[in-house]
Amino acid sequence: MSPTSPSPRRVPSCLAILACLAVAGCAVGPDFKRPAPPVVNSYAAETPATTVATPDVAGGAAQSLRSTTDISGDWWTLFHSPALTALVDRSLKANPDLKAAQAALAVARENTLAQRGAFLPGVSAGLTGARSRTSDPAPTSTPNVVRSRLFTPQVSIAYAPDVFGLNRRTHESLQAQEQAARDQMLAAYLTLTANVANAAIQDASLRAQIDATHELIALNTKALEAVSYQANKGYASPLDVAAQRAQLAQTAATLPPLLTQLAQQHDLLAALTGRFPSQAPPEDLDLASLTLPQDLPLSLPSDLVAQRPDVLQAEANLHAASAQIGIAVANRLPSLQITGDAGATALAFSHAFGPGGGFWDLSAAVTAPVFQGGSLLHQERAARAGYVQASEQYRSTVLTAFQNVADTLAALEHDAEGLKAAAASAEAAKLTLDLSERQWRAGYASYLALLSAEQGYQQARIGLIQAQAARYADTTALYQALGGGWWRRAEFSGNQDGH
Template identity: 70%
Template sequence: AGRGAYYPSVTAGLSASREQDPPGALAPVPSNNAFLYNLFTPQVSVSYVPDVFGLNRRTVESLKAQEQSVRFQAIAARITLSSNVVAAAVQQASLRAQVAATRELVGINSHMVEILKYQLDKGYAGRLDLAAQEAQLAQVEAALPPLLTQLAQQDHLLAVLAGRFPGEAPTEKFDLASLHLPQQLPLSLPSALVAQRPDVRQAEANMHAASAQVGVAIANRLPNISLTANAGSTALAINQLFKSGTGFWSLGADLAAPVFQGGSLRHQERAARAAYVEASEQYRSTVLTAFQNVADTLAALQHDAEGLQAAATAADAAKLTLDLSQRQYKDGYAGYLSLLGAEQGYQQARIALVQAQASRYADTAALFQALGGGWWHDAGNGPADAAPAPPRLSDSDHARTNRDSDEK
């Protein structure tokens, strides 16, 4: 809309009036000396304001940068929503697996308590062993309700993120085993990827808009030139319009410059420059935060890989222990309590493995978000649509800031 200031403004109008002048009036009357008459005046007016000092150009530049800022804000919101959905779905699958393993642990410990009670009655076990196992069962049972609460909260969160009510959670379920991590994740990344983050691009567009507003404030302190032209016809009857002798036209030029405004224009320019400095510092802070996010996620992924490897090793060892205990129990070389203990250790290792996998998946999604989410691959969001780099203030612009004369 701001580009319309580049072109002339053309308006057309038609006025019709009935007038009566008092006899003997000094005002001009029609050539027939009638004091009661009709007057019809169609005319066309053209006005144009040359953009001599860049007021229109910098205004349009600011509007375009503001449009880019809102656009990147919408892209950032979409990427954040996608990342939140992924993180919530991963956490939901993790909690579901932990709940299943915890319930199996409750069953194992309950069975062990029953066996110890039987052995206590027969004199094969002491009361201390039974009390220790009952305490273990109570601890496992106490861990189940918080997991169920977190699982319900994740279901509600997924429903809300999908635009539904909390009770309308998606019915689709998936396990962590159905997901596949990238084979290799980089330990370092080029800074150009961080520069494509929508929040960085939004901060850049805001700085661009602030820079353009400085130019607008400067142009408001300079003279303004207006060119006007009018042409039309005036007649006492409609059928006489545009006949010879009824036409009129005028051309004019107007030059206006602020002489004294009590210093308001000067301080508006100073405020615009201060806003530009603020926007540039916000841009710098956003870039630093972006690099921090990428560094944090890369470090987390590296530690997640180590933790996942350790958890997988522990789960494999617990599974091997369980297999050997089952064979020994089958052959009569081990008691049933030893088998239940191996099963308990395996379930605990499963829970630790699930937590390590969920952490790895969540941090992978965080890295995707930290790198900008790949928004430039979407149709209509290519780099060609990106906002241009904000212009730097010239030395002459800085010089204008420091001048102390001509308060306006």
């Protein structure tokens, strides 16, 4: 070490002074406080504890709502359908939207870690080598030429003490943005699992409706043939034939939309599982293979805001907006910059790190904004307005969350009643069909009456299929509205970042 280099005792002293300056600083701007949970005791004016049951019908079990039941982290397995479980598991491994959300979280996390460097001094090292040639400008018989070399190794230190908390508020804002990215990833996971379940249920419902529609078309075709035969024998009028032909055309017209919807559901399932439409997953879900969960969770209203990813993301955005106020205020205050250099100079590289030729310097500079054309003031005002905006967006998100749960509870109740009515209608239509068939065989009813009874039964069967699918979809909607149980999954519960 050169004689003029800073002594070993002086360096720790300087670092101690810098640490004191950093600790002594205060973080300007508001300190964020999490919003208090809504003061409400229920989601709706009246919430039934148990839905009505429809015995001996798929999807007709009574469902009980229990606040003591936690949401399963893999709630889709409660339907006891291997096909549905396989579809969801495949989507969690291959869905590009979920992978993109996970990558966005990694970006936000690395940005937060990068900001930590602002709390520490920046150290850089350099080595400069120079060679020069000079000569005496006076005219002489012998030129006087001087050649020299100069080597300068140097270490530079720069540090900006966080006197008013600019770095702390910036880091706080980035942490909140990282949390928002995490909550957005959770929302993508929740939306994905619910969409796969809904698409599979709708796919099964459409295939059952298409089968019933094919049978209706076949029945109407037979009816048209029977009426046409009667018209040829003089027992039916051309008006009867035209009416039956119109009935057949109307029934046939309902098939193409169903086929279109089925193709769309296949394409949707392929996309959700990370495949192209030509590579649709082979699983075919059957409504009869599903088991309707009977014990449903119902989180307390105060817990909902800590479970819904969209509410958590809105809270993180509010936190980031709060930190932005501190950043804007700190930008209007003076900043301190401390720099130091230490090194040596030598004419030979071998002497550059030896004694002699050493130098060091330590300087501090205070910079304060004097006139910025009002931009800093308006940036602070914009940050405060942004906080108000984020606060109202948070409130809107909470209201929407409660609305989703209330709507789902109403659907659970009324669709259970709808399934019961649809089952009664299908049972009555089946009874009518059985009686018509007996009367036709005994010669007391016409074949057209039998076909009409069969048409009525198939139409009631389609209504029953739709009612069954609605009950399964309502159950999926409840799990989604309550947050989907992500906190019960190991890959998400290990790092909740303060939630």
